[in-house]
Amino acid sequence: MADQQAAASPQRRLSPRQKQRISRGIQYGVLLVIVVVLALLADWPAIKESFLSSKVAGEGLPALFTVALKNTVIYTISGFVIGFALGLVLALMRQSSVAPYRWIAAGYVEVFRGLPALLIFLLIGSLPLAFPGFQVPGEVYGQAALGLGVVSAAYMAETFRAGLQAVPKGQMEAARSLGMPHMRAMVSIVIPQAIRIVIPPLTNELVLLFKDSSLVLFLGVTASQVELAKFGNDQASTFANPTPILVSGLTYLLITIPLGYAARRLEARQGASR
Amino acid sequence: MSTVEIRKLHKSFGKLEVLKGIDFSVESGQVVCVIGPSGSGKSTLLRCVNLLEQPTSGQVFVDGIELTHPDVDIDAARRRLGMVFQQFNLFSHLTVLRNVAIAQERVLKRSRAEAVRVARENLEKVGLSEKAESYPAQLSGGQQQRVAIARALAMNPSLMLFDEPTSALDPELVGDVLQVMRKLAEDGMTMLVVTHEMGFAREVADRVVFMDQGVIVEDGPPEQVISAPQHDRTREFLHRVLHPGV
Numbered sequence: 001m002a003d004q005q006a007a008a009s010p011q012r013r014l015s016p017r018q019k020q021r022i023s024r025g026i027q028y029g030v031l032l033v034i035v036v037v038l039a040l041l042a043d044w045p046a047i048k049e050s051f052l053s054s055k056v057a058g059e060g061l062p063a064l065f066t067v068a069l070k071n072t073v074i075y076t077i078s079g080f081v082i083g084f085a086l087g088l089v090l091a092l093m094r095q096s097s098v099a100p101y102r103w104i105a106a107g108y109v110e111v112f113r114g115l116p117a118l119l120i121f122l123l124i125g126s127l128p129l130a131f132p133g134f135q136v137p138g139e140v141y142g143q144a145a146l147g148l149g150v151v152s153a154a155y156m157a158e159t160f161r162a163g164l165q166a167v168p169k170g171q172m173e174a175a176r177s178l179g180m181p182h183m184r185a186m187v188s189i190v191i192p193q194a195i196r197i198v199i200p201p202l203t204n205e206l207v208l209l210f211k212d213s214s215l216v217l218f219l220g221v222t223a224s225q226v227e228l229a230k231f232g233n234d235q236a237s238t239f240a241n242p243t244p245i246l247v248s249g250l251t252y253l254l255i256t257i258p259l260g261y262a263a264r265r266l267e268a269r270q271g272a273s274r
Numbered sequence: 275m276s277t278v279e280i281r282k283l284h285k286s287f288g289k290l291e292v293l294k295g296i297d298f299s300v301e302s303g304q305v306v307c308v309i310g311p312s313g314s315g316k317s318t319l320l321r322c323v324n325l326l327e328q329p330t331s332g333q334v335f336v337d338g339i340e341l342t343h344p345d346v347d348i349d350a351a352r353r354r355l356g357m358v359f360q361q362f363n364l365f366s367h368l369t370v371l372r373n374v375a376i377a378q379e380r381v382l383k384r385s386r387a388e389a390v391r392v393a394r395e396n397l398e399k400v401g402l403s404e405k406a407e408s409y410p411a412q413l414s415g416g417q418q419q420r421v422a423i424a425r426a427l428a429m430n431p432s433l434m435l436f437d438e439p440t441s442a443l444d445p446e447l448v449g450d451v452l453q454v455m456r457k458l459a460e461d462g463m464t465m466l467v468v469t470h471e472m473g474f475a476r477e478v479a480d481r482v483v484f485m486d487q488g489v490i491v492e493d494g495p496p497e498q499v500i501s502a503p504q505h506d507r508t509r510e511f512l513h514r515v516l517h518p519g520v
Contacts, residue, residue: 170361170363173363176352177324177426179349179352179429180377184380188376188380189365189376193365196367
C-alpha cells in the first residue's frame with residue numbers, strides 16, 4: 001500500500017527520514033540566525049567592562065571566600081540542621097495516634113510551605129518590635145538558622161513522611177515481634193531506613209536552602225556577617241560595576257551544581273539497588 | 275500447661291469476619307502445622323498469637339500468661355515468641371550479624387559481646403556463619419529466611435511462629451529452609467507453622483490443623499488429617515494441593 005503510493009508519486013512524497021532531516025536543518029538555521037543577531041547587536045565592550053571586569057572581581061578577593069561563602073555555608077548548614085530535626089519531628093507527629101499532633105503538623109506544613117520565605121525573614125527580623133528586648137540567640141546567625149530552619153522543616157517534613165511510608169510495613173512488624181516497643185523500633189529500625197531513602201531529596205533541599213540563604217540580607221547584617229548575594233551587591237555599589245554580582249553568582253554555582261549532581265547520582269544508585 | 279492456648283478467638287477486619295471462634299492449643303515441644311486454602315484465616319490466626327493483629331474477642335495464652343489481658347506488657351510477652359515471616363523482613367540497613375544481635379541488645383539488654391556471641395551461635399545453627407558481615411540484599415531468599423530464623427532463635431523463644439516461611443522462595447531454595455526447621459523440631463522447639471508444604475507437615479508435624487473460612491475443620495495427627503481426612507472440605511483441599519492441575 002505505502003509502496004504503491006510512493007511509486008505513484010515519486011517526486012512529491014518525502015520519506016519520514018527526509019522530513020526529519022529538513023526539520024532539523026531549519027531548527028539549526030533559526031538558532032544560527034538568533035546567535036548571529038545577538039552577537040552583532042550586543043555592545044561587547046560595555047558588557048566586558050560591566051560584567052567581566054577582572055580588576056573589580058579581584059577587589060572582592062579573598063573576602064568572597066573567607067567571609068561571604070563561609071557565611072553562606074554557615075547559614076545554610078545551621079538552617080539545614082534545624083530544618084532536619086524539626087522536619088523529622090513533624091513527620092513523626094503526622095503519624096501520631098494523637099489527632100491534635102497530626103493537625104498541628106499538617107497545619108505547620110501548610111502554613112510554612114504556603115508563605116514566601118522572605119516574609120518569614122521579615123517576621124523574624126521584626127520580632128524585637130513585638131517583644132522589646134527580645135533577641136534570638138546568636139543574633140543574625142541565630143535568626144538566619146531559625147528562618148531557614150522553620151521554612152525548610154515544612155518541606156523536609158513532607159520528604160520524611162514519604163520516606164517513613166516507603167519503609168515496608170514488615171520492618172516494623174519484625175521489630176515488634178522481637179519485643180521492641182514501638183518507639184524503639186522507630187528509632188532503631190524504621191527511621192534509619194527512612195533517612196537512607198530520603199538522602200537524595202534532602203540533598204536537593206540543601207541546594208534550595210543554599211540559595212535561600214541569600215534572604216539573610218533582609219535581616220540587616222554587618223560586614224562580617226555578609227553572605228554571597230549581599231556581598232556581590234555591596235561590592236557592585238562600591239565599584240559602580242555589576243561584575244561582583246556575576247562573581248557571587250558563579251560562586252553559588254560552584255556549590256549548587258556539584259551538589260545537584262551528587263543528588264542525582266545518589267538517586268540513581270538508590271534506584272539501582274532496589 | 276500448654277505453650278499456646280487459644281479460646282473463642284474471633285477476628286474481624288471491618289465487616290469481614292476472618293476468624294470465627296477458634297479454640298486450640300499447642301503443647302510444649304509439639305510441632306503443629308496449619309494448612310488450608312488462602313483466605314481461610316490461618317495467617318491471621320498466627321498473627322493473633324503474638325498480637326500483631328489485635329483479636330476482636332477471645333483469649334490468647336502463652337506459657338499461661340494471657341496476652342489479650344489489657345494489663346499485660348505485650349513487648350515483654352512477645353519475647354517468648356519468635357516469628358518468621360513470609361517476606362523475611364530482615365532489617366535491610368543492618369548486616370546479618372547486627373540483624374541477629376540488635377534485639378538482644380535493645381530488648382534483652384545483653385552486652386554487645388554476649389549478643390554477638392549468641393548471634394554467631396545461631397548463624398552457625400542455620401549454616402550461615404560466613405555471611406555474618408553481608409547485608410540482606412546480598413543474600414538469596416533462602417539465606418535471608420534462615421537469617422530470619424536465627425534472629426528469632428537468638429531471643430530464646432519458647433515458641434516459634436512460622437508464617438508461610440517458604441512461600442516467597444524459589445523452589446530450589448525451599449529445601450534448605452525446611453531442613454533448618456526440621457532440625458529445630460528435632461531439637462524439641464515448640465513450633466506453629468502455617469504452610470503449604472504437605473511433605474513437611476506429614477513428616478515433621480505432630481499435629482496438622484486444617485482451617486477453612488475462619489474455622490478449624492479438622493485437627494489431628496498428620497497421618498489422619500493428610501492421609502485419611504474425615505471432612506469433605508479437607509479432602510477437596512488436599513486433592514487440589516496434592517494433584518494440582520488435575
